[in-house]
Amino acid sequence: MSKIVAIVGRPNVGKSTLYNRLIGERQAIIDNVSGVTRDRIYGSCEWNGKTFTVVDTGGFVKNSQDVFEAAIRSQVQIAIEESEVIIFLTDVTTGITDLDEEVAHLLRRSDKPVIVGVNKVDNSTREISANEFWSLGFEETYFLSSITGSGTGELLDAVAEKLPKNEEEDESD
Ligand code: GDP
Numbered sequence: 001m002s003k004i005v006a007i008v009g010r011p012n013v014g015k016s017t018l019y020n021r022l023i024g025e026r027q028a029i030i031d032n033v034s035g036v037t038r039d040r041i042y043g044s045c046e047w048n049g050k051t052f053t054v055v056d057t058g059g060f061v062k063n064s065q066d067v068f069e070a071a072i073r074s075q076v077q078i079a080i081e082e083s084e085v086i087i088f089l090t091d092v093t094t095g096i097t098d099l100d101e102e103v104a105h106l107l108r109r110s111d112k113p114v115i116v117g118v119n120k121v122d123n124s125t126r127e128i129s130a131n132e133f134w135s136l137g138f139e140e141t142y143f144l145s146s147i148t149g150s151g152t153g154e155l156l157d158a159v160a161e162k163l164p165k166n167e168e169e170d171e172s173d
């Protein structure tokens with residue numbers, strides 16, 4: 001399997017919407033990978049000549065706050081272990097929440113490259129609100145709208161830049 005890029009973040013920030021946009025029609029669910037559970041969906045993506053596997057995390061238990069937070073923590077932990085690059089997706093319409101802070105804290109302690117995506121930046125008014133997300137402290141923060149597709153190219157450029165060339169990866173596998 002090609003290098004893994006995981007999308008993590010709270011429910012409803014738009015992870016699955018972004019995932020579907022990145023995978024497009026190339027979606028191929030990869031079944032027989034160890035550690036794959038039903039709440040992680042894997043698909044293949046190519047950008048700037050780099051092929052990688054995108055992981056949509058989610059499908060959390062909805063009615064228990066504790067289980068819910070633990071599930072997010074565990075998804076983040078798996079992402080830190082298995083991914084080459086992590087996309088930490090947030091939502092401009094809610095602003096920074098406590099759970100965002102917690103995810104940010106876990107990610108800061110890892111040495112994997114983290115790219116923050118501030119999603120739902122559908123118009124220029126929201127761009128102004130999106131600036132608050134710089135305070136999470138990640139050097140690479142991109143504003144995007146997974147629904148319109150605006151900003152997703154810049155996010156993908158940043159992801160691809162952190163991945164090895166396809167040939168290099170073939171040699172190492
Ligand atoms: P997930 O729980 O993180 O996977 O989030 P989903 O992808 O299921 O999206 C949650 C909701 O946010 C859905 O109603 C989406 O249509 C909406 N959504 C996702 N991306 C955007 C966006 O860029 N702009 C707006 N306005 N809504 C979005």
Ligand code: MG
Pocket residue numbers: 015016017057058059
């Ligand atoms: Mg989802």
